Amino acid sequence: MVRVVKILVSLFQTNCYLVIHEETNEGFLIDPGDYADVILSAVEKEGVTLTGIYLTHGHLDHMRAVERIRLKYPVPVYAQSYELEVLENPEINLTRMFLRKDYVLTGVLPLADEREVCEAGIRMRVIHTPGHTKGGCCYYLFEEGILFSGDTLFYRSVGNTAFPGGSAAVLERSILERLYVLPENTVVYPGHGEPTDIGSEMRENPFVTADGGSSDW
Numbered sequence: 001m002v003r004v005v006k007i008l009v010s011l012f013q014t015n016c017y018l019v020i021h022e023e024t025n026e027g028f029l030i031d032p033g034d035y036a037d038v039i040l041s042a043v044e045k046e047g048v049t050l051t052g053i054y055l056t057h058g059h060l061d062h063m064r065a066v067e068r069i070r071l072k073y074p075v076p077v078y079a080q081s082y083e084l085e086v087l088e089n090p091e092i093n094l095t096r097m098f099l100r101k102d103y104v105l106t107g108v109l110p111l112a113d114e115r116e117v118c119e120a121g122i123r124m125r126v127i128h129t130p131g132h133t134k135g136g137c138c139y140y141l142f143e144e145g146i147l148f149s150g151d152t153l154f155y156r157s158v159g160n161t162a163f164p165g166g167s168a169a170v171l172e173r174s175i176l177e178r179l180y181v182l183p184e185n186t187v188v189y190p191g192h193g194e195p196t197d198i199g200s201e202m203r204e205n206p207f208v209t210a211d212g213g214s215s216d217w
């Protein structure tokens with residue numbers, strides 16, 4: 001069984017997740033966006049052996065703690081292939097805009113769309129969902145029925161498409177064609193806000209509904 005621990009980080013209230021394989025107590029992090037100390041103490045408190053770090057995308061509030069965590073736990077860090085250029089560009093990763101200082105994250109390993117990985121004994125598939133950023137992706141734990149949706153799909157909302165590389169039309173297509181095809185009872189853990197599930201978003205998300213109708217946004 002898998003246990004998901006949510007750690008609220010950064011001024012942007014980003015959800016960082018510690019995903020734990022309960023039998024082995026190995027685990028991995030999704031989106032350590034800031035507050036490295038808080039994340040590290042959560043890892044220690046849970047007694048988890050960290051095996052990897054996965055990024056849903058390269059915006060500052062999803063990756064800023066990676067360097068400090070990597071100092072303590074030198075584990076591999078992954079993102080979707082197209083997102084490496086977001087991580088390595090201070091204009092697109094938004095550090096220049098929000099920190100008034102250029103910051104880049106390098107040494108991240110690329111994951112192709114549809115790639116299946118087994119991390120800490122947990123199997124998951126990479127689903128490339130561009131629209132919020134060029135190489136944004138979701139991580140689908142198909143055996144557990146869990147999706148980490150980053151800033152693509154939120155509870156009754158969707159990601160902002162106004163930042164560099166964003167596109168409302170592309171985001172809508174990603175949600176319709178890649179996420180609303182998953183089983184309706186898939187639990188969705190988003191990059192901000194409360195968890196949700198695919199079925200209720202298909203019916204009640206005011207931005208992208210399953211019949212293809214999107215409201216005027």
Ligand SMILES: [Zn+2]
Nearest residue numbers: 057059132151
């Ligand atoms: Zn973002």
